[in-house]
Amino acid sequence: MSGGDAVSESKSTDRREWYLASFRGFERSLNGGTASSLHRIRRAAIDCFAETGFPGRRDESWRHTNIAPIVRTSFRDAPDSPPPGLSADQLAPFTYPGLVGTQLVFVDGHFAPSLSSQETALSPHHSGVVVGSMATALKEVPDLVEPHLGHHAPFAEEGFAALNTAFIRDGAFVYLPPGARLDAPVHLLYLSTARCSEDPGHGPGQEGEEAPVTYPRTLIVAEDGACGSVIESYAGLEPSALYLTNAVTEIVLGAETRFEHYKIQRESGGAYHIASLHVTEARGCDFTSHNISLSGRLIRNDITTVLDGEGVDSTLNGLFLASGEEHVDNHTSIEHASPDCVSHEFYKGVLSGHARGVFRGKIHVHQVAQRTDAYQTNQSLLLSDDAEITSKPQLEIYADDVKCSHGSTTGQLDEEAIFYLRTRGLSRDVALGVLTQAFAGEILDLIGCEPVHKRLAELVSAELGATLHSEAPQ
Amino acid sequence: MLRVNNLHAEAEDTQILKGVDLEVNPGEIHAIMGPNGSGKSTLAQILAGHEAYTVTGGEATFEGRDLLDMAPEERARRGIFLAFQYPVEIPGVNTAYFLRTGLNEIRKDRGEDPMDAMDFLGLIREKLALVEMDESFLKRSVNEGFSGGEKKRHEILQLAVLEPRLAILDETDSGLDIDALKIVAKGVNSLHSPDKSTVVVTHYQRLLDYIVPDFVHVLMGGRIVKSGDKDLAHELEQRGYDWIARETATDSVADAVGV
Ligand SMILES: Nc1ncnc2c1ncn2[C@@H]1O[C@H](COP(=O)(O)OP(=O)(O)O)[C@@H](O)[C@H]1O
Ligand SMILES: [Mg+2]
Numbered sequence: 001m002s003g004g005d006a007v008s009e010s011k012s013t014d015r016r017e018w019y020l021a022s023f024r025g026f027e028r029s030l031n032g033g034t035a036s037s038l039h040r041i042r043r044a045a046i047d048c049f050a051e052t053g054f055p056g057r058r059d060e061s062w063r064h065t066n067i068a069p070i071v072r073t074s075f076r077d078a079p080d081s082p083p084p085g086l087s088a089d090q091l092a093p094f095t096y097p098g099l100v101g102t103q104l105v106f107v108d109g110h111f112a113p114s115l116s117s118q119e120t121a122l123s124p125h126h127s128g129v130v131v132g133s134m135a136t137a138l139k140e141v142p143d144l145v146e147p148h149l150g151h152h153a154p155f156a157e158e159g160f161a162a163l164n165t166a167f168i169r170d171g172a173f174v175y176l177p178p179g180a181r182l183d184a185p186v187h188l189l190y191l192s193t194a195r196c197s198e199d200p201g202h203g204p205g206q207e208g209e210e211a212p213v214t215y216p217r218t219l220i221v222a223e224d225g226a227c228g229s230v231i232e233s234y235a236g237l238e239p240s241a242l243y244l245t246n247a248v249t250e251i252v253l254g255a256e257t258r259f260e261h262y263k264i265q266r267e268s269g270g271a272y273h274i275a276s277l278h279v280t281e282a283r284g285c286d287f288t289s290h291n292i293s294l295s296g297r298l299i300r301n302d303i304t305t306v307l308d309g310e311g312v313d314s315t316l317n318g319l320f321l322a323s324g325e326e327h328v329d330n331h332t333s334i335e336h337a338s339p340d341c342v343s344h345e346f347y348k349g350v351l352s353g354h355a356r357g358v359f360r361g362k363i364h365v366h367q368v369a370q371r372t373d374a375y376q377t378n379q380s381l382l383l384s385d386d387a388e389i390t391s392k393p394q395l396e397i398y399a400d401d402v403k404c405s406h407g408s409t410t411g412q413l414d415e416e417a418i419f420y421l422r423t424r425g426l427s428r429d430v431a432l433g434v435l436t437q438a439f440a441g442e443i444l445d446l447i448g449c450e451p452v453h454k455r456l457a458e459l460v461s462a463e464l465g466a467t468l469h470s471e472a473p474q
Numbered sequence: 475m476l477r478v479n480n481l482h483a484e485a486e487d488t489q490i491l492k493g494v495d496l497e498v499n500p501g502e503i504h505a506i507m508g509p510n511g512s513g514k515s516t517l518a519q520i521l522a523g524h525e526a527y528t529v530t531g532g533e534a535t536f537e538g539r540d541l542l543d544m545a546p547e548e549r550a551r552r553g554i555f556l557a558f559q560y561p562v563e564i565p566g567v568n569t570a571y572f573l574r575t576g577l578n579e580i581r582k583d584r585g586e587d588p589m590d591a592m593d594f595l596g597l598i599r600e601k602l603a604l605v606e607m608d609e610s611f612l613k614r615s616v617n618e619g620f621s622g623g624e625k626k627r628h629e630i631l632q633l634a635v636l637e638p639r640l641a642i643l644d645e646t647d648s649g650l651d652i653d654a655l656k657i658v659a660k661g662v663n664s665l666h667s668p669d670k671s672t673v674v675v676t677h678y679q680r681l682l683d684y685i686v687p688d689f690v691h692v693l694m695g696g697r698i699v700k701s702g703d704k705d706l707a708h709e710l711e712q713r714g715y716d717w718i719a720r721e722t723a724t725d726s727v728a729d730a731v732g733v
Contacts, residue, residue, distance in 0.1 A: 414564075421564075424550055424632065426576060427547050428545070438615075
C-alpha cells in the first residue's frame with residue numbers, strides 16, 4: 001500500500017478517458033439501441049463517472065482500501081462468447097448438490113443457456129414468477145424491469161457503481177408477483193473464465209496491463225407478501241487469474257415479504273471484486289443477507305439496506321476468510337428510515353498471512369425511526385502476527401427512543417481452549433482447526449438452506465485447513 | 475506408573491513448586507490436599523503439559539518415559555487424563571464431536587480403528603448414564619452455559635470415554651452438592667481398576683469418604699510436606715493445616731542446623 005497520491009490521482013484521470021472511450025465503443029455496439037429509458041440511465045451514470053472518476057484515498061469510505069492496482073489496469077470487456085468446450089463438469093465445484101431450484105449461469109458476464117437449468121433466457125412460470133437473463137427481460141418484460149433497474153442503487157459519487165450502471169448489458173432478473181412463493185432458491189452463478197497472466201514476471205496490477213472486466217447486474221423484485229431466496233455466486237475458473245468483477249445488485253421488497261439473499265464470493269486468487277448490494281424493504285418485511293467471502297485478491301462489498309416501512313426485521317450476516325496478501329473490505333449500512341424496525345448484524349472475519357480486513361458497520365437511525373432496535377457484532381480472528389483488521393462501527397442516531405448496541409472484538413485463538421483440546425488427545429494443528437472452524441461455523445450455522453450450508457462448511461473447512469497448514473511453524 | 479522427583483517449577487518468574495516428590499503405582503489412589511494457592515493445580519497442569527509453567531528442576535516419568543518432554547496430546551494418548559478445576563468453555567464446538575474426536579485421536583494412537591458416529595452413540599449413552607447426564611448435552615457447545623456441577627460431571631464423562639491409565643482429578647468436588655458428589659465418586663470408582671491409578675486433588679476431606687485413597691499427601695508452599703494414609707485426611711479436616719505448617723517449620727529449622 002505505497003503512497004504517491006498525486007501520481008495515482010493523475011493516473012486515475014487518464015484511466016477515466018479509457019472508460020469513456022470504452023463507453024463510446026459500447027454505445028456503437030448497441031446498434032441504435034440507445035433510445036431506451038435504460039440507456040438514459042447508462043448515460044447519466046457514465047456522466048457521473050466522467051465527473052468524479054474512481055474514489056480516491058481521501059474518500060473516507062475508501063480510506064482503508066487501496067484501489068490503485070485497479071485504476072492502473074486497463075480493463076477490457078470480457079469476450080462475448082464463452083470459451084469453447086466449457087462443460088457442466090467444470091461448473092460442478094461451484095454448484096450446491098441437492099439444490100433443486102432454477103440455476104442461471106453467466107460466463108464472463110453473458111447468460112449461458114446451455115449451462116443453465118432452463119433453456120430459455122426467460123421463464124415466465126404459471127404463477128407469474130419470472131426468472132431469467134436481464135438482456136432478455138429488458139426486451140420481453142420491460143414493464144417489470146424498467147421501473148426499478150438503476151433506480152435504487154445510487155451511482156452518483158460511486159465510481160464503481162456508475163461504471164456498472166453505464167455498462168449494463170446482461171445479468172439476472174428475478175420477479176416474484178404478489179403472494180408468490182419460490183419453493184427452492186434461485187441460483188445465479190457468475191463465472192469468470194479469465195486465464196492467468198501469460199508472463200509470470202508480470203504480476204497483477206502492473207501499469208497498463210490488460211485484463212477482462214465484467215459488470216454483472218442483478219435485479220430482484222418481490223411484490224407484497226412474496227417469499228423466496230436467491231443465491232448469487234461469483235467464482236473464477238482459474239485459481240490465480242487477474243480480472244475485475246464490478247457487480248451491482250438491487251433488491252426491491254414489497255410489504256410483508258420474506259426474502260433471503262446469499263452472496264457467495266469465490267473469485268480467483270488474483271481477481272478484484274467490487275460489488276454493491278442495495279435493498280429496499282417495505283412495511284413488515286423480513287429480510288436476511290448472508291455475505292460469504294472466501295477468496296480474491298481485493299474484495300469490496302457495499303451492502304445498504306433501507307428499512308422503508310414499519311415493522312421491518314432485517315438481518316445482515318457475513319463471514320470472510322482472507323489469507324496471503326488478500327484484502328477484504330465489507331461496508332454495511334443500515335438505514336432505519338421508519339419506526340418500529342429491528343436490525344441484526346453479525347460479521348466475522350478470519351485473517352491469516354499478511355491479509356487485511358476492513359469492516360464498517362453503519363447504523364443510521366433517522367429522526368422518525370422511533371423504537372428502533374439495532375444490534376451489531378463484529379468479531380475477527382487473527383491467525384498470524386502480520387494480519388490486520390480495521391473495524392469501524394458507526395452509529396448515527398437521530399431518534400430518541402431507540403435501542404442500539406454494537407460490539408467489536410479482535411483476537412487470537414484462546415490458548416486455554418487449545419490446551420484443553422490437546423489434553424484430550426487432539427494435536428495442536430487439529431485443535432487450531434477445530435477452534436477456527438467453530439469460530440466461522442457460528443455464521444455458517446445461520447444459513448437455513450441446507451445444501452448451501454453443507455457445501456460452504458466443506459469449502460470453509462478446506463480453506464481453513466490450507467490456511468492453518470501454511471501458518472504452522474515449519 | 476508416575477514418578478515425580480524433586481520437581482521445581484515457576485510461572486511468570488514466580489517459583490511455585492519447590493521440590494515435589496510423588497510416586498504413584500498401578501491400582502493406587504492418591505489424594506493431594508493442601509490450602510489454596512499451595513500449588514496443587516500447578517502440579518496437575520504440569521503433569522498434563524501446560525506451557526505456562528517452566529520446569530526449573532527435577533523430573534517426572536510416566537511408565538518409565540520422560541513425561542516433561544512430551545506434548546500434551548502425547549501424554550493424553552499414552553493415558554494421562556486431567557479433569558480440570560476450571561473446565562474451558564469452547565463456543566461452537568459441539569460436545570459429541572469433541573468427545574468423539576478426542577477418543578478417535580487416542581484410538582488412532584493405540585492402532586485401533588476410529589469409531590463411527592453410530593458406534594460412538596452406543597458408547598456415549600452408556601457413559602452418560604454413569605454420570606447421570608442427559609443426552610441433550612451432546613448437542614451443546616463444550617461447557618458453554620453448563621452449570622458448575624455440569625462442568626464437573628462432564629469432566630468425569632470424558633474420563634469415562636477416554637479410559638486413561640492415570641486420572642488426575644483437580645478439585646472435581648468443589649461446587650458440587652452431595653448428590654452430585656456421589657455421582658462423580660461413583661463414576662470415578664467404577665472406572666478404577668488394578669492397572670489404573672487415580673490422583674485426587676482436593677481441598678476438603680468430604681470427597682475422600684466416597685473415593686477412598688490409599689495415600690494422602692499434603693502439598694504446602696510448593697512441596698509435599700507430609701504423607702500418610704486416609705486417616706491423615708480426617709486429621710486435616712479436624713485440625714486444619716496450621717499444625718503441619720508449624721511442624722514443617724520446626725523440621726526445616728532442624729534440617730538447617732543439621733540435627
Ligand atoms: N499461570 C500462572 N501464572 C502465574 N502464577 C500462577 C500461575 N498459576 C498459578 N500461579 C500461582 O501459583 C500459586 C499456586 O497456584 P495453584 O497451583 O493454582 O494453587 P492451588 O491449586 O493449590 O490452589 C498461586 O500463588 C498462584 O497465584
Ligand atoms: Mg487449584
